[in-house]
Amino acid sequence: MRNKPIANVNADLLKERKNCSFDIEELTNLIDGGKNQTARRREIENMLLKNMPFDIIPEECLSAKEKYENAVRKSVALNKIGVELVSQVTKAKELSDLTLTLRRVSDAYFREVTPFLLHLGMFIPTILGQCSDEQVAHWLPLAMQLKIIGTYAQTELGHGTFIRGLETTATYDERTEEFVLNSPTLSSSKWWAGGLGKTANHCIVVAQLYTKGECYGTHPFIVQIRDMDTHMPLKGLKVGEIGPRLGFQTADNGFLVFDNFRIPRDSLMMKHAKVLKDGTYVKIARHSKLTYGTMIFVRVLLVSEMAFNLSKAVTIAVRYSAVRRQSELKPNEPEPQVLDYLTQQHKLFISISTVYAFQFTSNWLMKTYHTVQANMKHGNTDALPELHALSSCLKAICTSDCSAAIEQCRFACGGHGYMISSNLPSLYAFTTATRTYEGDYTVLLLQTARFLVKTWEQVELGNAVTPMVAYLARHQNREAWDESPEGIIRAFEAIAAGVYQTESVRSVSFGQSDAIKDVMKQLSDLYLLYWSLERTGDLLTTLKSTLGSYDGRVYERLMEEALKSPLNQEPVNESFHNEPEPQVMDFVSQQHKLFIGIASYYSYSMTALWLWDILTKVTSELGVGKTDRLPESHGRAVFMSVFNSEMEKSVSSLSAPLQAVLRQLVELYLYYWTLEKRGDLLLVLQSTLGSYDGRVYERLMEEALKNPPNKEPVNESFHKYLKPFIQGKL
Numbered sequence: 001m002r003n004k005p006i007a008n009v010n011a012d013l014l015k016e017r018k019n020c021s022f023d024i025e026e027l028t029n030l031i032d033g034g035k036n037q038t039a040r041r042r043e044i045e046n047m048l049l050k051n052m053p054f055d056i057i058p059e060e061c062l063s064a065k066e067k068y069e070n071a072v073r074k075s076v077a078l079n080k081i082g083v084e085l086v087s088q089v090t091k092a093k094e095l096s097d098l099t100l101t102l103r104r105v106s107d108a109y110f111r112e113v114t115p116f117l118l119h120l121g122m123f124i125p126t127i128l129g130q131c132s133d134e135q136v137a138h139w140l141p142l143a144m145q146l147k148i149i150g151t152y153a154q155t156e157l158g159h160g161t162f163i164r165g166l167e168t169t170a171t172y173d174e175r176t177e178e179f180v181l182n183s184p185t186l187s188s189s190k191w192w193a194g195g196l197g198k199t200a201n202h203c204i205v206v207a208q209l210y211t212k213g214e215c216y217g218t219h220p221f222i223v224q225i226r227d228m229d230t231h232m233p234l235k236g237l238k239v240g241e242i243g244p245r246l247g248f249q250t251a252d253n254g255f256l257v258f259d260n261f262r263i264p265r266d267s268l269m270m271k272h273a274k275v276l277k278d279g280t281y282v283k284i285a286r287h288s289k290l291t292y293g294t295m296i297f298v299r300v301l302l303v304s305e306m307a308f309n310l311s312k313a314v315t316i317a318v319r320y321s322a323v324r325r326q327s328e329l330k331p332n333e334p335e336p337q338v339l340d341y342l343t344q345q346h347k348l349f350i351s352i353s354t355v356y357a358f359q360f361t362s363n364w365l366m367k368t369y370h371t372v373q374a375n376m377k378h379g380n381t382d383a384l385p386e387l388h389a390l391s392s393c394l395k396a397i398c399t400s401d402c403s404a405a406i407e408q409c410r411f412a413c414g415g416h417g418y419m420i421s422s423n424l425p426s427l428y429a430f431t432t433a434t435r436t437y438e439g440d441y442t443v444l445l446l447q448t449a450r451f452l453v454k455t456w457e458q459v460e461l462g463n464a465v466t467p468m469v470a471y472l473a474r475h476q477n478r479e480a481w482d483e484s485p486e487g488i489i490r491a492f493e494a495i496a497a498g499v500y501q502t503e504s505v506r507s508v509s510f511g512q513s514d515a516i517k518d519v520m521k522q523l524s525d526l527y528l529l530y531w532s533l534e535r536t537g538d539l540l541t542t543l544k545s546t547l548g549s550y551d552g553r554v555y556e557r558l559m560e561e562a563l564k565s566p567l568n569q570e571p572v573n574e575s576f577h578n579e580p581e582p583q584v585m586d587f588v589s590q591q592h593k594l595f596i597g598i599a600s601y602y603s604y605s606m607t608a609l610w611l612w613d614i615l616t617k618v619t620s621e622l623g624v625g626k627t628d629r630l631p632e633s634h635g636r637a638v639f640m641s642v643f644n645s646e647m648e649k650s651v652s653s654l655s656a657p658l659q660a661v662l663r664q665l666v667e668l669y670l671y672y673w674t675l676e677k678r679g680d681l682l683l684v685l686q687s688t689l690g691s692y693d694g695r696v697y698e699r700l701m702e703e704a705l706k707n708p709p710n711k712e713p714v715n716e717s718f719h720k721y722l723k724p725f726i727q728g729k730l
């Protein structure tokens with residue numbers, strides 16, 4: 001089907017495709033993992049495409065309610081076929097290939113996110129990772145056949161990052177052999193779970209487990225939340241949609257509040273711990289963090305998600321850049337394709353190479369994940385800390401780089417890239433969320449830093465460390481700068497770049513043609529060189545880096561820095577004595593994020609006001625056409641800025657009282673306008689998070705309750721699509 005010539009293809013695109021130095025089909029096979037996989041993927045895609053309903057009105061033109069209903073309609077159609085296909089598969093490898101293909105088709109089918117995302121992405125994996133064998137036998141078929149629809153509710157209004165701080169309680173009542181779920185405070189309301197608002201009838205709830213008066217920390221429970229027939233929320237809980245968001249509009253993210261809500265004892269997912277009938281708590285896990293397993297799995301998965309989403313964005317931007325012509329380079333010659341501008345290539349090519357970096361790293365990371373899982377089945381959890389550190393930093397970096405790269409793709413498409421129909425805004429809205437969810441960027445990098453410092457301690461003691469971090473031991477001595485790929489990798493010792501280079505070389509070393517090898521090598525070099533240039537400062541100067549210092553005193557510096565840490569200034573941290581948690585504002589990383597924003601705000605607004613003053617003055621004084629005078633106002637702007645910086649230089653030679661007066665004048669100007677515009681500043685916030693009185697959680701809940709989907713307890717799409725689907729009558 002794909003080889004059929006398509007009529008009316010843009011001539012510039014055809015020309016670009018003809019110029020391709022390699023066989024596209026060969027590269028497609030490489031990405032899919034082989035010829036057979038490509039053929040199977042196309043077969044499934046064609047079958048799905050033939051059978052699925054499409055949008056009549058573009059998704060983005062619908063109201064919030066219509067968007068949700070349309071998403072349910074499409075999800076049900078897609079999952080009906082998906083369930084059928086899954087039931088025909090017998091081998092684990094086939095199932096994982098099929099799941100991936102379904103995920104990809106689903107991505108192409110929804111501009112936004114399906115309300116079933118959490119069911120497939122977290123509910124099923126948590127059943128597999130956290131349930132005992134008997135529980136898996138009960139829940140898995142129901143979930144796989146979509147007889148139940150689930151989600152994963154861990155985050156609360158008050159806590160997302162700090163899981164140990166979650167407040168929802170599950171207290172065991174041995175008289176009735178039940179757990180009693182409670183949300184003791186407003187901040188303990190579950191918040192964010194995808195599909196929870198309107199769609200799910202089951203939910204994994206992470207709660208503090210109490211039995212016999214003792215708290216045993218957070219544990220996952222599988223909980224029915226809506227009636228299977230009427231879909232009405234069950235008595236003892238309040239559930240709804242949290243309100244409009246930057247993206248994820250059709251994922252019906254929800255809130256959930258418990259009031260003495262009773263669930264059977266075996267609702268506790270009992271693979272890693274159980275509570276006996278008499279209330280005795282029995283720990284099974286060999287590692288205390290095994291209940292965090294689903295998060296690791298999703299972090300691993302997100303690396304390939306980022307590769308896929310960036311590949312979509314950069315394909316859009318490259319194709320459009322081939323079609324788009326702009327500006328006149330030589331008189332009387334056609335305008336060039338924007339793709340031919342070097343600056344445009346700079347914006348785009350690094351994204352292409354990043355896609356491959358993420359994809360190869362993701363393949364390797366998934367293999368590593370499965371190996372660690374297999375070892376853990378036999379009771380060996382040795383590799384878990386490294387897997388956690390690795391998946392944390394790769395997730396953090398790839399989600400952050402991916403959303404930044406998608407923004408570049410949008411910039412590369414000029415004004416039209418801002419249209420929803422270009423799909424770039426939705427791709428950005430999706431990927432920027434991934435930087436936050438499943439572990440915030442900064443928080444996950446800090447987890448990896450913790451692991452690296454601990455590893456360094458082992459190196460110092462002369463103990464063996466794993467291959468991935470063996471470079472800590474190798475780089476005792478200063479190395480000469482070397483701009484070969486190996487040299488750059490050595491200089492960075494960045495895990496992602498290291499894996500990319502080795503994995504891409506390994507993947508293209510068999511069977512592939514020289515043309516593909518050349519291209520992959522170029523992409524690999526581009527990625528390494530790009531980042532070495534981006535981080536030249538880090539590599540070549542004082543760096544502010546313990547690992548990259550010129551004298552190579554890596555370990556001494558790591559220790560010196562570790563000793564400077566405020567945490568090391570006291571032998572026992574006050575949190576040991578149960579002091580309150582810090583406000584996130586106290587974290588320096590948080591202040592860094594915010595204060596630069598405040599500084600930028602003032603600098604931008606001052607500059608804008610200043611320019612506006614000049615513009616109005618020029619136009620009113622001269623009373624002539626405004627546009628004619630723009631170059632003049634530019635000249636004045638240059639004159640003023642040079643004058644301003646020159647004055648700052650000469651201030652130092654003036655007498656102290658005069659310096660003070662001049663600086664006060666600058667300050668006066670800034671304060672004056674801050675006070676003048678105070679009303680605007682307070683008003684423009686219009687934010688539940690930034691209100692003057694700090695009633696953040698109250699306002700979030702008030703807004704959620706105003707949300708139109710919450711005006712009806714059950715959305716009509718339940719009766720029209722969900723119920724017949726769950727009951728197999730569709």
Ligand SMILES: CC(C)(COP(=O)(O)OP(=O)(O)OC[C@H]1O[C@@H](n2cnc3c(N)ncnc32)[C@H](O)[C@@H]1OP(=O)(O)O)[C@@H](O)C(=O)NCCC(=O)NCCSC(=O)CCCC(=O)O
Pocket residue numbers: 117118121122152154155160161162163164194289290292293295296298384385388437438439440443447450451454
């Ligand atoms: C930040 C931490 C890691 C801190 O956890 P903590 O219990 O306070 O840790 P601690 O007592 O200070 O101990 C740290 C220790 O725990 C280890 N550790 C932490 N996480 C793991 C893990 N997953 N596997 C194995 N080990 C883990 C760390 O390495 C530390 O070990 P160490 O003490 O150094 O030996 C954790 O709370 C966390 O992961 N927070 C992020 C929350 C998150 O990811 N939520 C996801 C919610 S679901 C979601 O977002 C769905 C999105 C939608 C979709 O997927 O589509």
Ligand SMILES: Cc1cc2nc3c(=O)[nH]c(=O)nc-3n(C[C@H](O)[C@H](O)[C@H](O)COP(=O)(O)OP(=O)(O)OC[C@H]3O[C@@H](n4cnc5c(N)ncnc54)[C@H](O)[C@@H]3O)c2cc1C
Pocket residue numbers: 118152153154155158159160161162191192193194248253433436437438439440441442443446584587589590593
């Ligand atoms: C679209 C979307 C979907 C989601 N879906 C789900 C879902 O289905 N189920 C679910 O349970 N959750 C879900 N979440 C919640 C998500 O997992 C959390 O928002 C995420 O883990 C971040 O936690 P937080 O909101 O508490 O951020 P916070 O931790 O409050 O972060 C605020 C700031 O504080 C900083 N900070 C926090 N702790 C530290 C620290 N120790 N050191 C330095 N800085 C720190 C952070 O870097 C950040 O800048 C979703 C979120 C989004 C946006």
